Amino acid sequence: MDPVGIAAAPDAGPGPAWQSKVSFTPFNGLTAASGRCQASAAARGAVPGVPRPPCPWGAPNTTSISCSLADVMSEQLAKELQLEEENAAFPEVAAVAEGPFITGENIDTSSDLMLAQMLQMEFDREYDAQLRREEKKINGDSKVSISFENYRKVHPYDSDSSEDEVDWQDTRHDPYRADKPTTTPRKGFIGKGKDITTKHDEVVCGRKNTARMENFAPEFQVGDGIGMDLKLSNQVFNALKQHAYSEERRSARLHEKKEHSTAEKAVDPKTRLLLYKMVNAGMLETITGCISTGKESVVFHAYGGKSATEDKVIPPECAIKVFKTTLNEFKNRDKYIKDDYRFKDRFSKLNPRKIIRMWAEKEMHNLTRMQNAGIPCPQVVILKKHVLVMSFIGQDQVPAPKLKDVTLSSEDMKKAYYQILNMMQQLYKECNLVHADLSEYNMLWHDGKVWLIDVSQSVEPTHPHGLEFLFRDCKNVSQFFQKGGVAEALNERELFNAVSGLNITADNEVDFQAEIEALEKMNEDHVQNHGKKLSMFSSDGDPPIYDE
Ligand code: ADP
Numbered sequence: 099m100d101p102v103g104i105a106a107a108p109d110a111g112p113g114p115a116w117q118s119k120v121s122f123t124p125f126n127g128l129t130a131a132s133g134r135c136q137a138s139a140a141a142r143g144a145v146p147g148v149p150r151p152p153c154p155w156g157a158p159n160t161t162s163i164s165c166s167l168a169d170v171m172s173e174q175l176a177k178e179l180q181l182e183e184e185n186a187a188f189p190e191v192a193a194v195a196e197g198p199f200i201t202g203e204n205i206d207t208s209s210d211l212m213l214a215q216m217l218q219m220e221f222d223r224e225y226d227a228q229l230r231r232e233e234k235k236i237n238g239d240s241k242v243s244i245s246f247e248n249y250r251k252v253h254p255y256d257s258d259s260s261e262d263e264v265d266w267q268d269t270r271h272d273p274y275r276a277d278k279p280t281t282t283p284r285k286g287f288i289g290k291g292k293d294i295t296t297k298h299d300e301v302v303c304g305r306k307n308t309a310r311m312e313n314f315a316p317e318f319q320v321g322d323g324i325g326m327d328l329k330l331s332n333q334v335f336n337a338l339k340q341h342a343y344s345e346e347r348r349s350a351r352l353h354e355k356k357e358h359s360t361a362e363k364a365v366d367p368k369t370r371l372l373l374y375k376m377v378n379a380g381m382l383e384t385i386t387g388c389i390s391t392g393k394e395s396v397v398f399h400a401y402g403g404k405s406a407t408e409d410k411v412i413p414p415e416c417a418i419k420v421f422k423t424t425l426n427e428f429k430n431r432d433k434y435i436k437d438d439y440r441f442k443d444r445f446s447k448l449n450p451r452k453i454i455r456m457w458a459e460k461e462m463h464n465l466t467r468m469q470n471a472g473i474p475c476p477q478v479v480i481l482k483k484h485v486l487v488m489s490f491i492g493q494d495q496v497p498a499p500k501l502k503d504v505t506l507s508s509e510d511m512k513k514a515y516y517q518i519l520n521m522m523q524q525l526y527k528e529c530n531l532v533h534a535d536l537s538e539y540n541m542l543w544h545d546g547k548v549w550l551i552d553v554s555q556s557v558e559p560t561h562p563h564g565l566e567f568l569f570r571d572c573k574n575v576s577q578f579f580q581k582g583g584v585a586e587a588l589n590e591r592e593l594f595n596a597v598s599g600l601n602i603t604a605d606n607e608v609d610f611q612a613e614i615e616a617l618e619k620m621n622e623d624h625v626q627n628h629g630k631k632l633s634m635f636s637s638d639g640d641p642p643i644y645d646e
């Protein structure tokens with residue numbers, strides 16, 4: 099490896115992008131912390147391949163830091179990150195130089211994070227360039243070539259920005275279908291010849307192995323054996339290499355975990371960015387706070403802003419449902435979506451994160467169907483990945499109470515019951531849906547009527563377990579109202595028949611349940627044999643899935 103490093107290398111390639119236009123000292127608004135980046139810019143000349151210190155930005159100078167963490171996480175940052183994403187993450191050196199936020203006239207580099215990321219990216223790029231040179235040097239004219247492909251730094255912004263820009267509103271195209279990753283084949287041995295004899299030259303090969311050790315991930319401590327005339331046998335080298343690989347993967351995994359998990363109360367950085375974008379775009383005025391933290395979602399309240407398009411009106415108050423990206427809870431919910439024919443084909447191809455987006459999408463579609471049928475429910479404003487914005491049921495930041503928390507007069511209670519009976523029928527017949535989590539927890543009392551919420555798990559009645567879900571819903575509803583003193587309330591079996599239009603005659607729960615399951619099985623068999631559902635199941639034909 100070239101001990102001089104890239105700073106002195108004559109073929110070091112184009113200078114760092116920011117050098118052309120940006121000088122670090124005259125920045126107004128630059129904090130002390132950004133100044134540290136300058137120091138590290140000089141340090142970039144360090145020999146690549148030599149393990150970098152964990153914090154390349156040096157020790158923090160606490161005396162003159164002028165911005166708090168809150169500032170760093172401000173809307174400004176969001177704006178910058180947004181710009182950055184939109185610029186496809188500095189794909190070109192030129193693009194960086196002309197980036198709207200780092201030109202001389204428009205110096206808005208108050209975000210340390212931004213600078214740090216830019217520098218890191220630059221560093222990584224130079225590191226890769228050096229890696230390529232190193233690769234070339236080692237391989238030379240030899241017919242046996244070694245690839246350092248796996249040690250390249252693929253910057254996160256280079257890799258996933260395109261996916262991030264998918265417009266999740268238009269789901270007629272299949273946004274979930276994972277693009278096949280194009281992998282560069284790892285170069286193995288190419289050709290044979292007299293050069294291959296080196297393979298058997300233990301001394302040369304041992305030295306080469308030692309040198310190659312330098313190209314393990316920088317975090318991987320290889321000791322100073324490189325400076326000595328150390329000869330590593332192939333066996334030892336391979337074992338070390340294997341270990342270095344797995345270490346690198348492990349740390350990448352840990353990083354992934356941290357990035358993508360949504361903490362109990364807060365949201366992960368990516369979600370925060372999504373929310374900030376909505377505020378920056380003016381679509382939301384302010385996000386005021388959290389209404390609810392459930393197992394599967396966090397719901398926020400926000401004041402609506404202005405819509406970019408004339409035809410769409412943003413409600414004055416919005417609820418933002420963020421589907422949690424921690425996967426544990428969703429594992430139990432596979433059955434709702436896996437067997438839903440609308441999503442079936444896509445399900446198997448997806449990674450868990452995308453499955454969570456599918457929940458959000460499902461809730462959006464279901465709400466839209468309900469809206470079209472005139473069922474009181476939140477109105478969808480926008481869907482972005484795993485974040486669903488809808489109208490807020492409630493007023494002045496106070497969410498409408500759940501049916502379980504409100505004490506209704508017996509008159510209202512009766513009114514609520516008949517309204518729900520009606521809604522369940524509409525849901526089944528007009529929306530072709532079964533709520534599948536209907537209870538006093540997911541019904542809000544607002545404006546003197548019941549509003550249905552939380553429909554991400556709702557399925558069509560022909561779902562292999564759809565009727566069971568409906569029966570469970572009926573049990574919850576009829577129990578609630580019978581306990582609540584509504585004498586007219588049907589029992590769960592009567593309610594089931596009233597909603598579904600089926601006529602199951604069993605007079606006890608066990609038999610009733612058995613008949614339901616038999617019906618479901620019959621339908622499944624029918625689907626297997628005829629490729630379509632039984633006619634008794636479909637209401638007025640299947641509504642088209644994506645024409646909402
Ligand atoms: P979860 O799956 O976590 O139960 P929900 O959709 O039921 O998700 O939302 C959780 C809570 O957030 C609800 O019980 C309700 O209090 C509140 N909430 C959700 N959506 C709205 C909305 N559109 N308007 C007002 N409050 C809402």
Ligand code: MN
Pocket residue numbers: 392539540552
């Ligand atoms: Mn709920």
